[in-house]
Amino acid sequence: xxxxxxxxxxxxxxxxxxxxxxxxxxxxxxxxxxxxxxxxxxxxxxxxxxxxxxxxxxxxxxxxxxxxxxxxxxxxxxxxxxxxxxxxxxxxxxxxxxxxxxxxxxxxxxxxxxxxxxxxxxxxxxxx
Amino acid sequence: xxxxxxxxxxxxxxxxxxxxxxxxxxxxxxxxxxxxxxxxxxxxxxxxxxxxxxxxxxxxxxxxxxxxxxxxxxxxxxxxxxxxxxxxxxxxxxxxxxxxxxxxxxxxxxxxxxxxxxxxxxxxxxxxxxxxxxxxxxxxxxxxxxxxxxxxxxxxxxxxxxxxxxxxxxxxxxxxxxxxxxxxxxxxxxxxxxxxxxxxxxxxxxxxxxxxxxxxxxxxxxxxxxxxxxxxxxxxxxxxxxxxxxxxxxxxxxxxxxxxxxxxxxxxxxxxxxxxxxxxxxxxxxxxxxxxxxxxxxxxxxxxxxxxxxxxxxxxxxxxxxxxxxxxxxxxxxxxxxxxxxxxxxxxxxxxxxxxxxxxxxxxxxxxxxxxxxxxxxxxxxxxxx
Numbered sequence: 392x393x394x395x396x397x398x399x400x401x402x403x404x405x406x407x408x409x410x411x412x413x414x415x416x417x418x419x420x421x422x423x424x425x426x427x428x429x430x431x432x433x434x435x436x437x438x439x440x441x442x443x444x445x446x447x448x449x450x451x452x453x454x455x456x457x458x459x460x461x462x463x464x465x466x467x468x469x470x471x472x473x474x475x476x477x478x479x480x481x482x483x484x485x486x487x488x489x490x491x492x493x494x495x496x497x498x499x500x501x502x503x504x505x506x507x508x509x510x511x512x513x514x515x516x517x518x519x
Numbered sequence: 520x521x522x523x524x525x526x527x528x529x530x531x532x533x534x535x536x537x538x539x540x541x542x543x544x545x546x547x548x549x550x551x552x553x554x555x556x557x558x559x560x561x562x563x564x565x566x567x568x569x570x571x572x573x574x575x576x577x578x579x580x581x582x583x584x585x586x587x588x589x590x591x592x593x594x595x596x597x598x599x600x601x602x603x604x605x606x607x608x609x610x611x612x613x614x615x616x617x618x619x620x621x622x623x624x625x626x627x628x629x630x631x632x633x634x635x636x637x638x639x640x641x642x643x644x645x646x647x648x649x650x651x652x653x654x655x656x657x658x659x660x661x662x663x664x665x666x667x668x669x670x671x672x673x674x675x676x677x678x679x680x681x682x683x684x685x686x687x688x689x690x691x692x693x694x695x696x697x698x699x700x701x702x703x704x705x706x707x708x709x710x711x712x713x714x715x716x717x718x719x720x721x722x723x724x725x726x727x728x729x730x731x732x733x734x735x736x737x738x739x740x741x742x743x744x745x746x747x748x749x750x751x752x753x754x755x756x757x758x759x760x761x762x763x764x765x766x767x768x769x770x771x772x773x774x775x776x777x778x779x780x781x782x783x784x785x786x787x788x789x790x791x792x793x794x795x796x797x798x799x800x801x802x803x804x805x806x807x808x809x810x811x812x813x814x815x816x817x818x819x820x821x822x823x824x825x826x827x828x829x830x831x832x833x834x835x836x837x838x839x840x841x842x843x844x845x846x847x848x849x850x851x852x853x854x855x856x857x858x859x860x861x862x863x864x865x866x867x868x869x870x871x872x873x874x875x876x877x878x879x880x881x882x883x884x885x886x887x888x889x890x891x892x893x894x895x896x897x898x899x900x901x902x903x904x905x
Contacts, residue, residue, distance in 0.1 A: 397651050423648035423767050448776075449671040452719040457640055457660035469658045469718075471667055471771055481771045483653045496674040513655060 396424040399438035404512035407504045411480045413439035422480040444519060445472035447498040448481060472500055472516055485515045494518075525612045526744035526751035527900065529558025529737035530864045535701050535855030536633065539731035543631040546733040547579045548587050551627055554735040555588075559748030560623065562588040565737070567624030569611045571604030572597035574642075574858075575628060584627060594621035599759065599894040602806045602859035604628070606889025607785065607896030609757035612738035622739060628860040629733025638729060639856075648767030661808060662726050664770040666718040668777045669811040673720065675777075675826070678814075680720055682829035684711040686810040687724040687852055689838045694849020696839070696876040701728050702853040725810040727851035734860040736867065745903070752870045755884065756792030756899040760784025769893045779812075781895030782819035782888060789886075789897040797821055800899070801882045802869060803843060804862035806890040807850040816888055817845070820897070844879045859889040863898070870902050 396412075403410035411420050414428035415435045427434055450470040456462035468486040487503065488494055499519035506512045531553025533539075533546045541549070555562065568581045568590055575581070576597060585592050594615040598604060608626045615621040632638045640660045643649050653659070672678050691706035706724055714722045744751035760781035764773060790796060797820070805820070807813035814828035822843060823831035837845035848854040848865040855861050866885040868874045874882075883904070889896040 393651055394647050397647075400652070422772055423652060425765075429764075449667040449674070451663055451666035451670060451721075452716070453657060453663060454715070454719070455660075455662070455717045457663070458654075458657065461657050464657070467657055469656060469663055469667070471671075479772075479774075483656055483658045483771060485656050496671065511655065515656075 394424070396426055400424065401511050403438060403440060404504060404514050405506055408440045409443045409502055409514060410438040410440040411477050412436050420477045420479045422482070441474055441476045443502045445474045445482070445500050445516065447494065447496055447500055448473050449496060450486060450494055468494065470516065482514070487515055487517045524741045525609055525616060525738055525754040526741045526903065527736050527738055527754065527867050528744045528747045528749065528751055529554040529556070529560065530734070530867045531555070531557055531736070532699070532734040532861065532864050533732045534699055535730045535732040535857065535861070537701065537729060537731070538634045539631070543629055543731070543733070544579050544583070546631070546731065547584060547627050547629050547735070550629065550733040550735040551584065551588065551625060554625060554737050557749060558737045560737060562590055564623050565590045565625050566592065567594035567611070567615050567621030568592050569608055569624055569626045570597045571600045571628055573600035574630065579629065590625070594624060599891055599896065601891040602889030603759065603781070603891035603894035603896040604889070605858065605860045605863060605896065606887050606898050607757055607759040609738060609754040609898050610759060612754070613757065616740050623743070624738050625735055626738065627733060627735040628858065630857060631731045632856070633729045633731040646765075646767045648765075660718070662718045662721050665809040665811050666721045667770070668815070669720050672777050672811065676829075678829050680712070681708070682832065683720070683725055683810040684708050685832055686807070686813055686837070687711055690807065690846050690850045691853045693839055693847050693877055694853035697848045697854060698875070700849045700854045701730065702849060721809060721811070724852070727808045727856040728853070730855040730857055732855055732857050734857055734864050736863055741903070750871055751903045752867045753901045753903050754898060755795065755901045756789035758785035758788030758792070758897045759894070760788065761894045764893050766892065777815060779815060779819045779890060779892065779895060781893055782816055782890070783821060785895045785897040786820045786888070789899045793899045795884065795899070799884055800843070800886045801884050802847055802879045803845050803886045803888065804847070804850070804859070804866050805845055805888045806859045806862070807846055807852050808890065810852065812890065813845070813850070816890065820886070820888055839877060839879060847874065847877050847879055859887070862887050862889070866900050870900055
């Protein structure tokens, strides 16, 4: 279910850029993408790229294959990341963290762009 | 007041099981039959049929149920979905009966998420944002959503794994006193810490069961209720609350997260209708899809302040002998996972004094809270004291 307002994220990620919807009327970011700004309801929304460094809001080590196709990939880390230069955006991602026990809420992370042939670009993170 | 002239007069349920071969439609029919029998009513007495507004219409539609029983429908409705829909369902009875649209309504709900291949997870495929931006990262299941909240809550408020264990252990004790509970083995703290991690910090006992089953209940005016088979259980108040945020965003985007604002709104409306305060509540059946969500709702309903849920549970006690018994049948964690419709059945049994070994002594007023984030429903039920 790919909606037209989602496309900008993937176009930017394919260029190794992290970008989020930004309302030009009220000067706020929002996430997920939607046709009208959730703060001021304007439709004047652009994609604005950010530096990329983020902070771990929360994370979880997933030990159960909710999706059977991932049973070989266990455990993996899902995380929620926020950005100082895009307040209001929380991004769900994976963290490539070899020593998983060391992760802490508040850790600094940087993006790792992954583009596999024929697949949507992915934005994962690693500890900064 | 409007809300105080409605009563629940019959309840019915199937035995909750991990897998049933009866089919969801068959289970719903069995639950509705049982609710009518409990009330001492015939199908011809029913003129309103109510369900949730999303899950039942796509699995066991109201017209189909009406056709099985021959219910003539002069009222038909469903608002919100899942747990919130069930807990606020007396609103339909209040509106339909006070406006003269119907006299006696049946509410039903059930799921076959124990047998269905995608289980509860497939439900979230309805959300476009989740599909595009979460599923590719393996963020696909409710345990993961609440795991992120639990981890963050631990960071901000010092919650410990043992605090979560207390909820699971306490509810298991109650479940063992209920003859229908799916969980039949005791759970100690040691068992908890030895159990499998699902999505850290949440373990198997932090997560609700998976169930095939259905429940139904019958609502009518208090005046009619007093002539029926069982002592009426009054609906003292019912409320619905939400906020304008979509299901895509509600688990990850709100500032601060870990809050269920609909709970406070819905509770406020129900309490106002009932003309009581939370101090008058003798027990609560709270939507415990996870240990952490149960704790957060105790805060957002208003039993304690933000960040004080764990201390409240430790100090007041939520077991059958505690200051506020919570999920007296074992809840979604240890009784069954029918998205809280079983909580209504349990609350009615408590108020009739039919809860057997799980009876809360002196139970006169109970609260049922149902969560379907961002929606929330509350009903406050009371013994018919004349």
